[in-house]
Amino acid sequence: MGPDDELEEAIEKAHAPFERRVGATIAIIAAALALVSVFGHIETTEELLLQQKAADQWAFHQSKSIRRYQSEVAADVLSALKDTAGAARYRENYDKYEKDAEKTLDLARDLQRESAVAGRRALRLHLGEIFLEMAIVFSSLAVLTGRRAFWWSGMAGGAIGFVVAATVFVIR
Numbered sequence: 001m002g003p004d005d006e007l008e009e010a011i012e013k014a015h016a017p018f019e020r021r022v023g024a025t026i027a028i029i030a031a032a033l034a035l036v037s038v039f040g041h042i043e044t045t046e047e048l049l050l051q052q053k054a055a056d057q058w059a060f061h062q063s064k065s066i067r068r069y070q071s072e073v074a075a076d077v078l079s080a081l082k083d084t085a086g087a088a089r090y091r092e093n094y095d096k097y098e099k100d101a102e103k104t105l106d107l108a109r110d111l112q113r114e115s116a117v118a119g120r121r122a123l124r125l126h127l128g129e130i131f132l133e134m135a136i137v138f139s140s141l142a143v144l145t146g147r148r149a150f151w152w153s154g155m156a157g158g159a160i161g162f163v164v165a166a167t168v169f170v171i172r
Helices: 003-080 084-145 148-170
Strands: none
Touching: 003 084, 003 148, 084 148
């Protein structure tokens, strides 16, 4: 074993602690990325489900409005035909459908608001995910090049990604 071989071996041993630290950093960032990614997908799914429920409520509201209009027309026709009992029955239906329509309208609006909140949360989680992914890339570059600047960039990106994702808890 020549002096050059010993020098190369000493250099490899000197880099090993750095590589272990960077490897541990990558493992931590990857675990955070997995969690943020899963929560981002859950929020996206929640947003879509709430959008669908809101659309269903809007359709239900529309059907109540149509029934209310039909009851109003029937009551007017029966009033014109001097059938007061039938007209009264349709007036009751009209009032019932009008009250029901307001409830479904309020529920549809609430579901739309909830969907928008879930969408904002999902977006925030996905932004955090981007920073965490970039942090893994920079940390990997640190292992490949042995440069600490990439490692620090990776840790900074990981911290930013984690903070951005954690702000999901303040979105209302």
